[in-house]
Amino acid sequence: MANTKSAYSFAGKKQKFDTHIIVVWVDNEAGVLARVVGLFSGRGYNIESLAVAEVDQKLNISRITIVTTGTPQVIDQIKLQLKKLVPVHKVADFKREDKKVIFKEMALFKLVGNKNKLDKAFTACKKYNPVILDKTNKSKVIQITALRREIDNMTGNLKKFGLVSVSRTGAVAMTRGEKVFK
């Protein structure tokens, strides 16, 4: 035993981490995001990305989408702990590999350069539903929607076409087909 001077038990074996997308429906009230995020930081859970906005103006319901990693036991704890919070209505959990669920992130790229470069940049984005939001002779703002890793790759690829600024959201998720998570 490495260190016998601890009053606490030793950490068990390291387990494999999975990536999960946790969707939480909450009352849109003061401090609710702090409660959710504080639960993650206080109990040592990871947050890879987070997206939140009100989705029902009448009932004041916000939908929080959190991408997190953890062992199956930790993921279970995250769900159960979230469900204990008073403003939380329901919690859904999807594995990132889950084919029945769509995940999307949005990114805005600002590129500065000559027309040739800017056109090439737009072509490079073709796969990810590019929209030109702003255009001058020397610059372009392009919006794409894609997966996290795809956006990671694009930010690398676009460097050579004059990428000067990136702004991106956390992932949002929606199940495929007619089924709705209850």
Place this chain on the structure above:
Amino acid sequence: MSKLYSGAEIVFKCLEEEGVNHIFGYPGGAVLPIYDELKNFKSIKHILVRHEQGAGHAAEGYARSSGKPGVVLVTSGPGATNAVTALTDAYMDSVPLVCISGQVPTHLIGTDAFQECDTTGITRPCTKHNWLVKDIKDLAKTMRKAFEVATSGRPGPVLVDIPKDIQFQKTSFVRHKKKIKLNGKTHNHFSQNNIDELVKLMNKASKPIFYTGGGVINSGPKASELLRELVRATGFPITTTLQGLGSYPADDNQFLGMLGMHGTYEANNAMYDCDLMINIGARFDDRITGKIDEFSPKSKKVHIDIDPSSINKNVKVDLAIVGDVKTVISSTLKHIKKTNLSFTRSNKQKISKWWEKIQKWRAKRSLDYIGSEETIKPQYAIERLYELTKDKDAYITTEVGQHQMWAAQHYKFNKPNRWMTSGGLGTMGYGLPAAVGVQVAHPKKLVIDIAGEASVLMTMQEMSTAVQYSLPIKIFILNNEYMGMVRQWQELLHDKNYSESYTAALPDFVKLAEAYGCVGIRAKTPEELDDKIIEMLNTDRPVIFDCMVDKQENCFPMIPSGKPHNQMLLGPKDQKNKKITGKGKTLV
């Protein structure tokens, strides 16, 4: 137009509605409107503490001994931050508290005003929920919900932060009888199938054990009664956690004593060797499990708990039953009686071998210690205290440390709600204010705080509260001049480097008692101990009892942390017999 009430009045009207008789608090600028209204509500008595932490612990003692939520009233800023330790303590030990704090007026929030702090921000991780009331119309609704959240499901503390201008503003108030529904968060989530499966497992088991915790106490006295019935019907051995003491009679033969780091040899070995563990309202805390990888390796595990997040948190279980302990036990008993009349007899034969094994462990007498004629052994002091008070239905609180473990080991509890100790957070200074709260809830009962001299000095100021309200609490200090548990760890694990664990300048506790206006008694020898304890019990005023005990004594048995249950360190007697010298140290 109906009559309009101020925010301060609404606070008290809601407290009346909830049947609150006592609040523990300390006034200050931001709660003055509420204090101004106190005189108009005769059914509510305010207990003025000397420090807000004391208010919190007193409310905890009140709640745990009475089953009713404790109510705390503090001012903004330092008032609220001083209550944080008690709120965290209540959160860890699942004690229902409603803390009402004053806040600076809404237009000053965020300006770093005098005595302003982000109270809801600070207390968010140490409450079940908290609210900042920004609109007078929300006040009554929030107060009701606060009580609902604090007392439902797994109980815990909540906080309502009320800005001063809201306390002055007026609105209408309608009495409210109906309970608010809570998103179905408090319901039982088990089915008859779960119960069937539990009984099936119990039928099959040949080495079963009940491991019960504070959840049994929190489920109400009826749960303890049902537990007794269940344990007797099955003939299974039972061990309880620190917080579960009293849920099952300690002098009963089926009771193996407390388990865990300082639990008995028989309880811990039975946990290690069992083939069926039935956890009722306990949470597989690290002080219970020891090394998690080697925790009870051969057993099927059943976990009965009202909090779904307790299941599979630390230990994976085979059968989870989410529900109120009382309801689950009562369903189980019904099932046993209805369908399995022969169950009790056949099973008792099956487990007789198991009992033989347990008796062998018991024969180790792991709580024994080497007595002395010259100095008072702390274990002996607790034993005598128990013998002299066992017919008095005493309520015991403790501080945190060696004395706490000795009290848990040697004071025998037969009823629930008689034992108030800080288990989860381990708050030194808990016991004295908790005793104040217990005595407020039970004015005619004997209330004793078994204390250590270091812990008790952390909240000693509350003696003044006890004197003010003529609360005859007894502070029984096991005085060894050391932070005993710290010293013990230093002796066993840090090569006897007693770094800062000796208190070189202690007050004279007898004179201190006199200074507070109560009674001081000192016992120095085993010979005079009984007489002095009797003198304490015959004193109808608060007493500080300075019991000078052996300075070197350690608390055994002990599972050195990071070890499984079957590798216990027994007391000096056993160590001598086994001649554990160099090798014994690696055990730790």
